[in-house]
Amino acid sequence: MRLTFNMQFNQSLNGILNAQQRMSKAESQLSKQTRILSPADDPAGAAKVLSLDQNKAQIDQYQTNSILLKNNLGLQETVLTSMRTSYDRISTLAQATGNGTYTLEQRKAVAFELQNIQTELFDLMNTRSADGSYIFAGFQDKTPAYVRNPVTGEFEFKGDDGNRAMQISQSISLPGNDSGKAIFDSVFTRFSPQVTAAPANSTTTVSNQTAFDSFYLSNFDNLTPTNNQFSLQIDAASNYQILRNGNSLTPPVAGVYTPGQNIGFNGLAFQLDAATPVPTQVDFELPAPEQTNILNTLQRFIETLNDPNTLSDSLQSFILDTLEQTRVTANNVDSALANLGGRLNVVDSVFNTNADLLITNQSYKADISEVDLAAALTEIKRQEVALQAASQSFTKVNATTLFDYIR
CATH class of the missing domain: 1.20.1330.10 (f41 fragment of flagellin, N-terminal domain)
Incomplete structure (x- = not known):
């Protein structure tokens, strides 16, 4: 009889404890707004939530x-x-x-x-x-x-x-x-030619910077310095030509020089004094490019x-x-x-x-782990009823004495 009484007592006590545990879990799910309190609740869902959090x-x-x-x-x-x-x-x-x-x-x-x-x-x-x-x-x-x-x-x-x-x-x-x-x-x-030899009172200027820049960038030779040497030669018959490193250009650049008039070449203007005797020549070269900044x-x-x-x-x-x-x-x-x-x-x-993506992430996570408010409240109420029933059962079992079994 005593053994039966102890079994009934333990069963009633376990019923109360289990009901309390289930009710506590439901309340925690509601307060934390998640149905997955630990990985054991939903191993696959917990893994997915962890991935979404990361x-x-x-x-x-x-x-x-x-x-x-x-x-x-x-x-x-x-x-x-x-x-x-x-x-x-x-x-x-x-x-x-x-x-x-x-x-x-x-x-x-x-x-x-x-x-x-x-x-x-x-x-x-x-x-x-x-x-x-x-x-x-x-x-x-x-x-x-x-x-x-x-x-x-x-x-x-x-x-x-x-x-x-x-x-x-x-x-x-x-x-x-x-x-x-x-x-x-x-x-x-600014790209400009460097005159190395020229008759007196002559000038060599850049008349068209854009045209000369294009010529400079296309013709400057960093590997063979002699290819950067040019000359304007005017012979005794007032015929002129432009040479590069002593050789005629391809195609040739030539013409007839009229004293007092400029000779143009790829954005350059050669101005010789009208009294300059011919033959004569102007030697110039393309200097190595330099870099600077606007402050200097x-x-x-x-x-x-x-x-x-x-x-x-x-x-x-x-x-x-x-x-x-x-x-x-x-x-x-x-x-x-x-x-x-x-x-x-x-x-x-x-x-x-x-x-x-954050909104999508949050929505997906909610679908996996977020607790349903109505379901959570229903579960709490259900566990509350179960707890009350277990408590009442325990009270009755606990009040039972040996005399009740004798009767």
Whole structure:
């Protein structure tokens, strides 16, 4: 009898405990809004939820990277746009100084404004992001991109040509900065011929910069220096021809020289004094290309404008140098801005796509693990009833004595 009583007692107690456990689980599912409290509840579903959580964490990181990338590109876009306005002003001032009526004081006034523009450009080229990085210094972004050499006075690029890419999706990584070397420093100085021998009172000038640039780029020979040597030869009968390294060009460039008139050749204008006797010749060569930046070009132009001994021909040469350098640099900035615009469009598109993926991820996860509110409340009520029944049963069993069994 005692054994039977103990069995009934234990069964009643276990019924209460099981009912409490089931009710506690239902309440936990409701409070945590998930039906999978442990992997044992649904092994396959738990594995899928874990995978979805990992995917969400990765997409969240991509979204954070997208925001940082957009901020960096937006800052660079603002800086370059401001620079572009300065380049237009430089061109306007340079063209104005070509007016032969400008006095020294007027030239100095132009030089003063150009110096202020130069300072502004120098500051913009050393712009820093919110984290203190120099945006145009490449990988060397903890040091200024440009410094001024205290000995030579030249503005020198101290960064490198690297850029830091940021991952914004599983397969898309975009640069978050552009090196100043590519935009501001990898710019050729104005191409012009170097005259090595010529008769007195003769001039060789670039009359069409675009045409001469095309000729220069097509003909400069870095491997065979003698191929860069040209000459204009005029014989005793006033017939002229252009030679390269002593040989006629193919096809030949020849004609009849009329004293006092220019001889044109691929953007060059040869002007000889009408009294120059023939035969004669002008020797010139294509010098090796040089690269500089707009800061140094402006510095030389400013010094030229401030110099009271500057000759008209020298001033015109510096004006042309400044205009050409400004034009090329402005084109580089335009290209950089176009590239930035493309990257910003990609960032926006990918960001929106990732946002949609997060919504899909959350919906899929909800289908797998999210608890049904009505079902959870029903389950709690059912377990509550079961618990009450078990409790009542336990009370009756616990109140039973040996005399009840004797009866």
